[in-house]
Amino acid sequence: MSVSQITPTLFLSGADAPLNAALMSQKRITLIVNATLSHASPAYPGVECVRVPVSDLPSARLGDHFDRVAERIHGNRAGGTLVHCAVGMSRSPALVMAYLMRYRGVTLGQAHRWVQDSRPFVRLNAGFWEQLLQYERRxxxxxxxRVAPAQEAPRSLPLPLTSPRLTPRLTLVPRSPLMSRPQAMTPASRRRRGTKASAVKI
Structure with a gap:
């Protein structure tokens, strides 16, 4: 079980973490965002569950939920928020990146680096990248x-069903200003201030 800390009150994980009552209490979770179709949302006293019923497919309309989820994360002042999908690699990181863009004033590239610093194995599908690009433009x-296409595997070596997904590569757009607001804090700046983003493995 792996829970990654994005901010002091925002956490990212797979579907196993919210089932651990002791962990939820330790992190003072009062809001769980469940970005899956089939995983159950546990009922804890004082904990609100928000469902985002989206599959991990490039055609899934995760972007339709960016504003709603970002607003709920921002509005949760009672405690911590846990955003999860099945394994914490695609849907939930995309939702967290949308929140960081909207309420922490960072660009998409900065949001990606922020999340990846705490959770290095995030792998968003190409459709979610496109929806995040549209959200950044908005x-x-x-x-x-820019999101460069993932390098294709040699045709003579078909990928097994269990192989890791091929991930698009982020490329900085030349001469585009970075639109950080003063309250934006990336993992690098947090380290400079003496606070390290952490990944808690249970």
Whole structure:
């Protein structure tokens, strides 16, 4: 079980973490965002569960939920928030990145680095990247990164069903200003201030 800390009150995980009552209490979780179709949302006293019923497919409309989830995360002042999907690699990181763009004033590239610093194995599908690019354009009027296509595997070596997904590569857009607001804090700046983003393995 792996729970990654994104901010002091925002955590990212797979579907096993919210089933651990002791962990939820330790992290003072009062909001669980469940970005799965089939995993159950546990009922804990004083904990609200928000469901985002989206599959991990490039065609799934995860972007339709960016604003709603970001607002709920931002509005949760009672305690911590846990955002999870099945394994914490695609749907939940995308939702967290949308929140960081909207309420922490960072660009898509910065949001990706922030999340990846705490959870290095995040792997968003190509459709979610495109929806995040559209969201960045909506928020800032331009994109600060391009998503280059993933390198294809040799045709003579078909990928087994269990192989890791091929991940698009982020490329900075030349001469595009970074639109960070003063309250934005990336993992690098947190380290400079003496606070390290952590991944808690249970």
């Amino acid at each position: 928020l800032y009027g331009r994109n600060t990164v």
